[in-house]
């Protein structure tokens with residue numbers, strides 16, 4: 001328990017200290033122990049291994065892959081299978097699947113279990129048309145019988161716990177998640193995550209966590225609250241007012257693992273330029289190892305702004321990095337701008353398992369180009 005009262009800047013409310021939940025406290029999803037009440041959000045185009053491993057180092061108790069296509073797994077698409085790489089220091093880790101057919105989803109879940117994931121997560125929240133028009137993602141909030149059939153088929157197929165990530169509903173004002181949530185638990189879901197925006201809303205407006213509180217009151221499995229949590233005060237307010245077991249942090253952690261440390265430990269210290277450059281260099285190295293130079297150099301571009309913004313480096317410096325052709329040049333430029341970073345990178349690499357020590361729990365031939 002935290003001893004001092006705290007305020008939620010977003011709502012202006014003050015909370016009684018006794019209502020505050022310590023974030024460094026373990027909780028469980030079925031048999032899986034999650035060491036802190038902070039979950040790193042699955043984000044397509046973001047949640048690579050480097051992001052997840054970094055999240056674990058900075059206090060996330062559970063990390064999640066981005067959504068992986070069930071059809072891609074079914075057809076043994078090499079790029080899709082690359083998303084199933086699990087490193088030894090990621091556990092506990094959830095791998096998220098999206099799809100619309102119970103049987104192939106159950107087969108894909110078996111694969112998720114086989115590669116060593118601790119939890120299989122199902123995406124019933126993706127609002128992107130390319131996904132919803134196939135009957136997957138947030139479409140399933142409106143096709144509840146099928147949603148339950150998918151969860152039931154997966155729960156029957158695997159021994160690891162099944163979790164589901166939902167939005168509040170498809171259209172603005174919808175409360176579909178409150179009807180669907182208990183049905184999914186009955187079908188076998190061991191945990192639910194709610195991002196209480198509608199699919200129609202995409203990322204506009206605010207997450208209405210009064211729905212999270214309602215969902216908590218309706219189910220007897222842990223609920224994770226996702227949406228607009230970017231600070232410790234907000235995290236504690238959401239936990240205290242909803243009864244959720246944990247908060248999930250997405251955009252707030254992009255290029256900013258220090259936000260996770262602030263949320264979990266209350267450590268408000270700003271990182272030095274050297275620390276920022278060091279984390280970015282490590283991130284670049286690991287991502288190149290995971291995706292290869294060609295894919296990584298495009299993928300990484302958005303991260304430069306995320307890391308170097310917030311007044312940490314001059315704008316021109318970011319522009320300069322974006323002009324460089326190879327990640328090697330980027331690393332050289334970062335280390336020239338913050339020479340002390342080299343020592344930090346070396347220390348970090350000595351602390352975390354190197355690429356060679358990572359377990360790839362599928363035969364390497366399966367991964368192909370990854």
Ligand SMILES: Cc1cc2nc3c(=O)[nH]c(=O)nc-3n(C[C@H](O)[C@H](O)[C@H](O)COP(=O)(O)O)c2cc1C
Pocket residue numbers: 041042043044045046066067096123125126165195226227228229248249250251252
């Ligand atoms: C770039 C991006 C990609 C996302 N991809 C996924 C995804 O693959 N699966 C998923 O369940 N949610 C996805 N989300 C939603 C997040 O997991 C999270 O629920 C949402 O961003 C709200 O949390 P936040 O306010 O902390 O960002 C994505 C969000 C963003 C911004």
